[in-house]
Amino acid sequence: MRPDRVLRWFVTPFFGQERSYWRAVTACFLVASTFWLLNALNKTYTTRITYPLAWRYDESRFIPLQPLPREVPVNVTGRGWKLLRRQLMLDVKPAELTLSTPAATRYLTARAIRPALQQAMEGLQFNYLLSDTLWVELDRRISRRLPLGLSPAADGAALPYDARFEPASVEFRGPASKVNQLPNPYPVHLPQAPAGSSTGDIRVPIGGPDLVQTNVQDVRVRLLRRPVVTMPVEVVPELLDAPEGQQYQFSPSTVRVQLQFFPEDTASFRREQVRVQLHYGQFTNQDSSLQPFLAEKPARARGYLVLTRGVQVHAVEKQ
Secondary structure, eight states, X not given: OOHHHHHHHHHGGGTTOXXXXXXXXXXXXXXXXXXXXXXXXXXXXXXXXXXXXXEESOTTTEEEXXXXXXXXXXXXXXXHHHHHHHHHTSSOOOEEEEOSSTTTOOEEEHHHHXXXXXXXXXXXXXXXXXXXXXXXXXXXXXXXXXXXXXXXXXXXXXXSEEEEEESSEEEEEEEHHHHTTSOSSEEEOOOSSOOSSTTOEEEEEOOOSTTOEESOSEEEEEEEEXXXXXXXXXXXXXXXXXXXXXXXXXXXXXXXXXXXXXXXXXXXXXXXXXXXXXXXXXXXXXXSOBOOEEXXXXXXXXXXXXXXXXXEEEEEXXX
């Protein structure tokens, strides 16, 4: 029999029927679908799902450096009704994971996670975790108050201003690893056009690294024009990460650095307060030389410039 005749034979009874006929056909399909769905939900399945987690730790003393995992992939066995509730998040109890020593804990193994999942999964049989380790990273939450100072220009040069800040210091709150690394005094960066006159007041945002909060969002800065004294210094660089057992020569042998101070700060300057370093192997210049960087400078320096662009390093025999 030809395919078109088979198709015509199948659809012919549906043409010319009244509306009540179609309502009855639709009702039959709905009833059949409902019975099929109920029957399917009553069966038991083994499948992969993601289960929600709730973390318990002292949030007043510790802070996550990375977002904690909010769910974990697991393999479970359960009836279709329970699995459907989990997918729709209807009355699902998260698994509670307690961190007794948050700063010292870097991960939780499947063995530590399993009891919390078994206790939380009502009506589901927990089989195993698809990921055997959950990585966490928390740090102590601390606060630190720092005085403010005017930041140098983008190229390191000092700005010819003295600054009065209101408030004079700012409290920083956040992870200890980040708060303890903040410079003292904390640099305040001026906008590109700082002020129309030397007696003008401007408001400048404080900013700060991620996860670190401040007790104020911005400060008022009063700029006073001041003369700046430039002092050139030549420093023998330090070579870092070089292979042991060899001696090295530098060309040039010293690095020229330019420091800038307010006049009253020059008296306390000492050359040993300046340290310049080179990273062995990090050839950043076209002539295969190392770019020097300022590792340490006087606290009262208002700006600096490293004038030597590159230093060539040569290995020599030990004498």
